[in-house]
Amino acid sequence: MSEARKEIMGRIREALKTPSPKPHLKGESSKVAGKAWLPEVGDTDAETMALLSDNLAKLKASFHPVENLDQAIALVKDLAQKKNWKNIAYHKNELVTPVALAIAGNAWAVDEAFSKDKLEAADVGLTSCVSIVAQFGAILVSSETSGGRGLSILPPVHVVIAKADQVVPDLAACFAQINVQFGGKMPSMLSFITGPSRTGDIERILVLGAHGPKELYLILVR
Amino acid sequence: MLNSKSIFIKESTLTSADGDQRQFIRTALGGYYKNRDIYQARYRNWELARDAASLAKWSAVNNLAEVLEKFVAKFESNGGKVHWARDAAEARKIILDLVAKANATAVIKSKCMTTEEIHLNDALEKAGFGVVESDLGEFIQQLRGEAPYHFVFPCMHLKREAISELFTKHLGTAPTDSPEELTMIARKHLRKLYITADVGITGANFLVADTGQISITENEGNARLTAAMPRVHIALSGIEKVINTIDDLTVLLPMLATAGAGQPMTCYNTLYAGPKKPGELDGPEEFHLVLLDNARTQILADPEQRDSLHCIRCGACLNVCPIFKNIGGHAYGTTYQGPIGSVITPHLRGLKDWNHLSGASSLCGACTDACPVRIDLHHHLLQNRRNAVKVVPNLFDRVFHGTFNFVIQRPALFSLGGKVFRKTFGLLKHLPLPYLGTWLKSRDLPAIPPKSFREAWKDSKNV
Secondary structure: OHHHHHHHHHHHHHHHOOOOOOOOOOOHHHHHHHHOOOOOOOOOHHHHHHHHHHHHHHHOOEEEEOOOOOHHHHHHHHHHHHHOOOOOOOOOOOHHHHHHHHHHOOEEOOOOOOOOOHHHHHEEEOOOOOOEEOOOOEEEOOOOOOOOOOOOOOOOOEEEOOOEEHOOOOOHHHHHHHHHHHHOOOOEEEEOOOOOOEOOOOOOOOOOOOOOOEEEEEEEEE | OHHHHHHHHHHHHHOOOOHHHHHHHHHHHHHHHHHHHHHOEOOHHHHHHHHHHHHHHHHOOOHHHHHHHHHHHHHHHHHOOOHHHHHHHHHHHHHHHHHOOOOOOEEEEEOOOHHHHHHHHHHHOOOOEEEEOOOHHHHHHHHHOOOOOOOOOOOOOOOOHHHHHHHHHHHOOOOOOOHHHHHHHHHHHHHHHHOOOOEEEEEOOOOOOOEEEEEEEEEOOOOHHHHHHHHHHHEEEHHEEEOOOOHHHHHHHHHHHHHHHHHOOOOOOEEEOOOOOOOOOOOOEEEEEEOOOOOOHHHOOOOOOOOHOOOOOHHHHHHOHHHHHHHHHHOOOOOOHHHHHHHHHHHHHHHHHHHHHHHHOOOOOOHHHOOOOOOOHHHHHHHHHHHHHEEEEEEHHHHHHHHHHHOOOOOOHHHHHHHHHHHHHHHHHHOOOOHHHHHHHOOOOOOOOOOHHHHHHHHHHOO
């Protein structure tokens, strides 16, 4: 154990010999089931979905619920044509691959070794996700199952394809699910994406696409 | 050499007299107030959420030894390497050594106030390593060679014209008055740097003990890129950032965003567990975390103010503070501005030289009301004032209060003293007395009434 570690831990133990009282609390949040003091989650599936849709709209993310994978493919094809997406980077996945391969142009999978410059030049990053949190409109991606760290952040457009049953009501449900899915072995990165990249650093005026994607699409297959 | 107090007085006098700038800051904060209120109202019970957030931090800070040990063991089992730094110099040395070992030619940084606290950029530059700030506000401040104005909104004091001029001067871009175009200039400039940098340096908002992850909150995506592209990722964090469980983030992540920036959640909230794992497609080969004490254990040893270690650096207390809004961020001369800065800076840099910050408060309590983790900020400012008397005895205060205390307990003397005071007040005003002279420089006092309240009361009974 390093000298510094020993000394700092010693200082901490010494300092904590004098206890400090509990903070002045207004109530007992732990006694309220389901953390029902956080923002709404919706009582029914329909309400949760409406909430998700509303949250994504406020975040200026583009939300497209579709009936099946064919509709998803048609939608992305249409978008690619309108937006002139030519260079599409994706990762191999049962939902993502068929969509990527259907787009005319150059779609390439990041699953084989790629250069950072190649990814930087892509028009679109096409990924799956771990789950979607309705309470905040947050999309969770992982380095293990969503194409690594760069794919969802470096290209200027991020398109996420997911299934409707990946929607969870709140963060607590999301974390519980992660624990089950990954067990004790967390991916090296888990990232909640809540709308397209943004900044307010200049005069507190909102600008989208600061460093990450300027556009974010969520295509939800029922 | 000017001391920190006289610099503070000089700077705050200048900035508070600049009406245009004050109005500009108010306008900039206007949008924040509006959005904060909207998203705060979406909580089914904001006060209970504050309780939960406060308790989550309280239980971690008050069991810091165990929680930190647990975090470190888990973090290392995830493949990360932990380094311990007792103070700023030790932290700088650790990071410089890591950067040198990585044979780095370029270093990219995301926003991290703890690196400001240890003056890391200076040290890196002196050692010959080019370092570039990637957060837009920090990038602008780095080009200006100026410290952040606000620890969440680093360049909120600047008008777009000033930023446009700065970019023209340093980057050779055409002038523009559009915040969007200015943002795109920075975006374009920094993109290649993420790819060419060998080392990425970030901070950490939370250290999650039960999973061994570090959590980073941001909006721009620059921290994501900083931790994705370079070969080596170094994170710097204070030891107090540790929390017990990942479940604590269910309340801390949204509250940090709502209290700090008026958002439901910030754009990116990312959890890192180790470097690139086998089977993953990209990511750094090495992941280092530097845990910094730098007087945090001293705050921990003060049970009265221990809760100031609960701070999640959201900046809500600055945004509502009448002092901050009038004197601005630079007048403080500290890494952490506003109420929380005035509370902790005396611990970090010494009460003797920094107790004047505790005097720069109206004690209105707006900061305490705004704090999402219920830090008793304005009372801590009072405690600092009390503690300062022991460190820096003030003869005038002692004589004045001693005399007052003696007189107020003796009605006859009080009555006589009042008479003398009313008669001689006109003269007193012109004497170079401490406090009164400064006060009267920009203010008038009302005329003193000819009779005391007791005399007036007696007269009214006689009518």
